[in-house]
Amino acid sequence: MTDGYHHGNLRAAVLKRAAEVIEEEGPHSFSLRSLAADLGVSHTAPRHHFGSREGVLNAIATEGFLILAERLRDNREAGGDFLETGVEYVRFAVDHPAHFQVMFTPTLLNARDPELAAARTAAFDELVTGADTVAEAAGDEPAAVVGGWSIVHGIATLALTGNLDSSGVRSLFGDADLIDITRRSAGLLFASPSPRE
Incomplete structure (x- = not known):
């Protein structure tokens, strides 16, 4: 069989x-062999690139952290504040749900992978940028980072798992989309909630 x-x-x-596959069925629903079959290549071909199933998951997480870092950097360079950093975080999660799931499931990954560690650091370095402006009032920048991250990560997770809709909470916002919900909810922490339409 040739890989084409x-x-x-x-x-x-x-x-x-x-x-x-991860987006449709979860991260435990594939093997290197099944990926090879789906792509019509020899069952050993993916192993040459990734070594193992964990290697594929590490590569997905690394790719995700790099994409997230780039989005957050673009937001910062465009003048986006800490609130908009959180909005971009939620946008990333919605645009890349499989990456998001794998990135934040440590049991799937090899934490000693240097590429993964570097990509994660790049993303978190961008994530904390701007927290100092929020922390001025409270005088606690680390708490601002954790609080801000917790809110946007929670919103993203609730949306991706369907819990935001199934709980009925989303209906409280009327016709607001997820980005508006994020701005309003995270804006409460940042003391700059966006006005209701």
Whole structure:
């Protein structure tokens, strides 16, 4: 069996297919063999790029942290404040739900992977940028970081798991979309809630 992929394209194809499976069925629903079958390549082909199933998950998490870091950096460079950093965090989660799930499930990952560690650090360095402006009133920047992250991570998780809708809480916001809900909810912590329409 020939893989039909140029060297390097198979790696991207495996990551894309793994993310699709994770989004549909969860992170435990694939093997390297099943990914190879889905892509029509030899069952050993993905192993050349990732070594193991954990290698695929590490690569997905690394890719996710890099995408998140880039989005947060773009927000900062465009003049976005700490609240908008949180909004971008939620946007990322909604746009990349499989990545988000894997990134924050440590039992799936090899924490000693240097690429994963570097990507995670890059994302968190961006996440804390701007927290100093929020912390001025309270005088506690670490608490502002944890509080802000907790709110937006919680909103993203509630949305992705369907709990925001199934609980009926989302209906309290009327026709507001998830970004508006994030701005209003996180804005309470940041003492700058956006006005209701």
